[in-house]
Amino acid sequence: MSKTLVEKIWDAHVVKSEVGFPDILYIDTHLIHEVTSPQAFDGLRKRGLPVFRPQQTVATADHNVPTLNQLLPIKEELSRYQVDMLTKNCAEFGIELYGLGHPFQGIVHVIGPELGITLPGKTMVCGDSHTSTHGAFGAIAFGIGTSQVEQVFATQCLLQQKPKTMKIEVNGELGTGVTAKDIILYIISKISAAGGTGYFIEYAGSTIEALSMESRMTICNMSIEMGARGGLIAPDQITFDYIKGREFAPAGAQWEESLAYWKTLYSDADAKFDSVLSFNAEDITPMITYGTNPGMGMGIAEHIPATADQVSSEQASFQKALDYMGITGDTELVGKPIDYVFIGSCTNSRMEDLREVAEFVKGRQKAENVTVWIVPGSKQIEQQAIAEGLDKIFEAAGFQLREPGCSACLGMNEDKIPAGKYCVSTSNRNFEGRQGPDSRTFLASPLTAAAAAITGKVTDVRTLLKDTVNH
Amino acid sequence: MKKFEKLTSAIVPLNIENIDTDQIIPARFLKATTREGFGENLFRDWRYNGDNTLKTDFVLNNPEFKGQILVAGKNFGCGSSREHAAWAIQDAGFDVVISSFFADIFKGNALNNGLLPIQVSDEFLAKIFTKVGQSHGTQLTVDLENQTVTIADTGDQAEFEINAYKKSCLINGYDDIDFILNQKHLIEEFEQAR
Numbered sequence: 001m002s003k004t005l006v007e008k009i010w011d012a013h014v015v016k017s018e019v020g021f022p023d024i025l026y027i028d029t030h031l032i033h034e035v036t037s038p039q040a041f042d043g044l045r046k047r048g049l050p051v052f053r054p055q056q057t058v059a060t061a062d063h064n065v066p067t068l069n070q071l072l073p074i075k076e077e078l079s080r081y082q083v084d085m086l087t088k089n090c091a092e093f094g095i096e097l098y099g100l101g102h103p104f105q106g107i108v109h110v111i112g113p114e115l116g117i118t119l120p121g122k123t124m125v126c127g128d129s130h131t132s133t134h135g136a137f138g139a140i141a142f143g144i145g146t147s148q149v150e151q152v153f154a155t156q157c158l159l160q161q162k163p164k165t166m167k168i169e170v171n172g173e174l175g176t177g178v179t180a181k182d183i184i185l186y187i188i189s190k191i192s193a194a195g196g197t198g199y200f201i202e203y204a205g206s207t208i209e210a211l212s213m214e215s216r217m218t219i220c221n222m223s224i225e226m227g228a229r230g231g232l233i234a235p236d237q238i239t240f241d242y243i244k245g246r247e248f249a250p251a252g253a254q255w256e257e258s259l260a261y262w263k264t265l266y267s268d269a270d271a272k273f274d275s276v277l278s279f280n281a282e283d284i285t286p287m288i289t290y291g292t293n294p295g296m297g298m299g300i301a302e303h304i305p306a307t308a309d310q311v312s313s314e315q316a317s318f319q320k321a322l323d324y325m326g327i328t329g330d331t332e333l334v335g336k337p338i339d340y341v342f343i344g345s346c347t348n349s350r351m352e353d354l355r356e357v358a359e360f361v362k363g364r365q366k367a368e369n370v371t372v373w374i375v376p377g378s379k380q381i382e383q384q385a386i387a388e389g390l391d392k393i394f395e396a397a398g399f400q401l402r403e404p405g406c407s408a409c410l411g412m413n414e415d416k417i418p419a420g421k422y423c424v425s426t427s428n429r430n431f432e433g434r435q436g437p438d439s440r441t442f443l444a445s446p447l448t449a450a451a452a453a454i455t456g457k458v459t460d461v462r463t464l465l466k467d468t469v470n471h
Numbered sequence: 472m473k474k475f476e477k478l479t480s481a482i483v484p485l486n487i488e489n490i491d492t493d494q495i496i497p498a499r500f501l502k503a504t505t506r507e508g509f510g511e512n513l514f515r516d517w518r519y520n521g522d523n524t525l526k527t528d529f530v531l532n533n534p535e536f537k538g539q540i541l542v543a544g545k546n547f548g549c550g551s552s553r554e555h556a557a558w559a560i561q562d563a564g565f566d567v568v569i570s571s572f573f574a575d576i577f578k579g580n581a582l583n584n585g586l587l588p589i590q591v592s593d594e595f596l597a598k599i600f601t602k603v604g605q606s607h608g609t610q611l612t613v614d615l616e617n618q619t620v621t622i623a624d625t626g627d628q629a630e631f632e633i634n635a636y637k638k639s640c641l642i643n644g645y646d647d648i649d650f651i652l653n654q655k656h657l658i659e660e661f662e663q664a665r
Contacts, residue, residue, distance in 0.1 A: 039504065157658055
């Protein structure tokens with residue numbers, strides 16, 4: 001019988017399937033961090049259980065860590081306690097930890113791929129909704145709650161209903177200044193912040209196939225922003241080339257064996273999806289969000305939609321979002337002065353992002369009114385950026401390169417956007433107060449964020465790219 | 472886990488769509504390492520001003536609305552997977568959340584804690600909001616065994632779906648770990664067969 005990619009991987013991991021019950025799904029790799037794990041470890045202690053397969057679990061500290069002076073004790077007491085608790089729990093239960101100061105430390109969804117832990121065909125979970133990032137390798141990867149973290153600790157399995165499948169195809173060539181982030185913001189703006197709920201999404205089509213692994217991760221990362229538990233892309237030569245030689249990737253005879261299996265991981269030509277959507281790359285321009293959920297996005301040159309044009313039952317929520325953002329419907333967003341630029345998060349903090357920003361800002365200066373933070377996704381990325389001299393370019397432009405962590409994406413540490421201030425952010429969520437109480441977030445690509453940093457305003461990056469060509 | 476069978480209670484209406492888990496419990500309050508106490512910061516930035524004074528126009532601060540049932544607009548619980556959102560709602564005294572659409576992860580987290588998420592139609596949700604707008608003390612009866620929710624005054628009733636396995640977990644107060652642990656031999660067999 002023909003199967004989708006999701007079905008192939010799912011079926012290979014079902015321990016038991018019984019009518020009337022969720023499947024018992026085997027989990028190959030469990031990633032954990034300091035915020036969603038302590039209550040799960042506590043649960044194990046209360047039940048008197050060990051971690052069943054500690055070698056299939058990897059830990060890092062990322063959500064709640066400072067991005068300056070990481071080798072000094074964490075100043076904030078509760079944060080320090082939470083990070084210390086992770087260290088203590090990992091030691092007690094025999095789990096490998098890449099904590100602060102470790103050369104492998106970083107955002108959990110950045111280090112998994114970077115270390116060759118994330119592989120095609122795997123099932124992977126983490127107590128974090130952006131676990132969908134790992135789907136870029138052709139893995140089933142999804143976010144779970146803390147009770148489920150405890151389940152995986154105790155049994156290396158989860159009780160899960162098999163998800164519905166959706167295929168999203170994007171075909172054609174991307175225009176100048178249009179990146180993976182713009183593709184995914186465009187898709188979410190079309191299907192809404194709830195449009196993918198209940199589905200696992202497979203991204204396909206010539207545009208997706210032409211993307212680098214880092215760009216594919218950006219796409220899969222934001223699957224949850226349309227409600228989907230996961231998103232994935234069939235592995236291909238670009239995937240295999242990325243994985244080969246990484247720290248924990250299979251090598252030698254194991255590599256050949258793995259590769260042979262990975263090459264079977266695609267949706268069969270006549271496989272049936274529960275839903276299929278198709279988009280043209282030519283229709284996508286640099287994107288920006290204007291509202292308070294990631295579905296409220298538009299082409300940057302467009303006008304902000306008017307409340308009156310929304311479905312009547314949704315007008316109150318829509319207007320509430322515009323009020324929170326301090327903007328008016330049916331006006332332009334381009335030209336709006338901003339205060340902060342944040343380049344980072346599990347969506348856009350990889351080498352490709354940093355290189356793209358550095359190339360764009362080389363020889364340019366940030367606007368005086370703007371504070372710019374660049375927070376790399378991992379220690380390895382930070383070191384690589386320094387080795388390539390990107391730190392010097394950023395410094396000359398007035399951008400601050402900090403140390404790795406989730407940082408201002410969710411404002412758990414001290415990297416918060418002040419009340420009322422505007423931030424153009426490469427992260428994944430523009431929810432009210434996400435980046436700090438009463439902060440206002442415009443989500444965009446690293447290029448669009450860099451353009452805003454230079455001009456101090458929401459800017460269509462294409463106008464600056466034309467400048468570069470003309471001069 | 473807490474058992475659930477039947478409940479009649481007044482409701483707290485929160486007629487806002489796309490309430491994400493960052494609104495339910497902002498990230499800066501996720502630093503605790505136990506499950507208790509999150510109720511204090513439930514809907515923190517909607518309940519309190521920057522100087523920690525109460526926002527009197529927010530429904531949770533209105534003494535006319537007290538109850539164990541939270542009723543919210545569609546796509547409730549979207550965003551972050553933080554189970555702290557379910558803990559906070561429960562810790563604040565709620566046993567049921569009703570909406571016309573739930574985000575997946577929130578729904579799973581709620582069920583894993585004995586907090587019952589009930590999905591009703593947009594029409595029935597609108598009926599509840601209209602009724603409670605007219606009469607603040609409006610009560611609902613939730614019957615898990617029969618999978619119904621009833622507006623006490625009018626008798627308007629809706630049926631709701633729940634996975635049969637999850638239903639029995641709630642009624643009996645047992646959780647997924649108990650269930651899987653009983654089948655550990657199957658997991659070991661699966662590992663050996665790979």
